[in-house]
Ligand code: 0X9
Ligand code: CA
Ligand code: CA
């Protein structure tokens with residue numbers, strides 16, 4: 001489990017319980033489901049938040065994913081904070097109510113629960129990044145658009161950026177991708193926007209990651225400008241640095257490239273607190289959770305509005 005002092009972080013069982021509690025306490029607003037199972041068989045829990053949550057209404061849908069990378073535990077807290085805000089503040093905050101009433105919000109707090117549980121097993125952090133399939137696949141190099149194309153991932157199973165033997169070889173990425181595919185209704189993708197939360201470096205990143213070019217097949221100048229505009233707007237609210245993800249380094253098989261190229265989803269990566277650091281940057285004290293999750297409230301609202 002989490003080491004002494006960090007008990008406020010949610011392990012898998014606690015994350016599961018928090019989603020169950022939200023669905024139980026706000027039955028008209030929150031509904032729990034699963035997109036599938038991890039390699040080790042854990043349910044990949046998801047919560048939907050909207051008015052008339054049991055119905056598939058004609059409202060723009062927005063997806064938030066967290067914890068693709070095991071050791072990035074602050075991101076699980078980010079997704080749980082989104083859950084908490086859009087349920088417990090619904091009654092009292094008119095802005096929250098307006099967003100919840102006009103959108104369908106999907107939240108997956110742990111895309112990589114096996115890795116996350118492994119990272120905290122025995123009460124000592126292991127610095128684990130990948131899933132737990134063999135020596136581990138990096139989920140964020142396993143997505144199926146231009147997988148392994150461009151030197152932005154590794155073919156060696158021991159590498160921290162191992163892309164896996166084939167696109168979507170990781171059950172976790174396969175499950176999330178299949179869920180996203182299931183949101184194509186009557187030929188049109190219902191999910192308009194997405195943030196995948198990571199740590200750390202305080203960045204707002206947009207695709208493509210596989211190329212340094214601003215425009216490429218499937219990304220014309222106008223579309224690139226829209227990514228930049230909304231990315232910069234969001235970054236103004238949280239103080240993160242906005243940039244194309246390849247400005248950081250080239251990645252291939254990342255979630256954002258797939259979401260955009262295959263589904264036209266306005267898909268960002270947020271790299272959360274801290275701005276810099278070594279391995280300790282993945283393990284900020286639990287005392288920062290409230291501040292560093294609330295820090296993204298305005299950016300989340302901007303994305304929800306942009307989805308309209
Ligand atoms: O390398 C990654 O997967 C992300 N950084 S992390 O330190 N959290 O591992 C950055 C991914 C950004 N690239 C794209 N979104 N394409
Ligand atoms: Ca609704
Ligand atoms: Ca819908």
Ligand code: ZN
Pocket residue numbers: 068069072198199
């Ligand atoms: Zn990450």
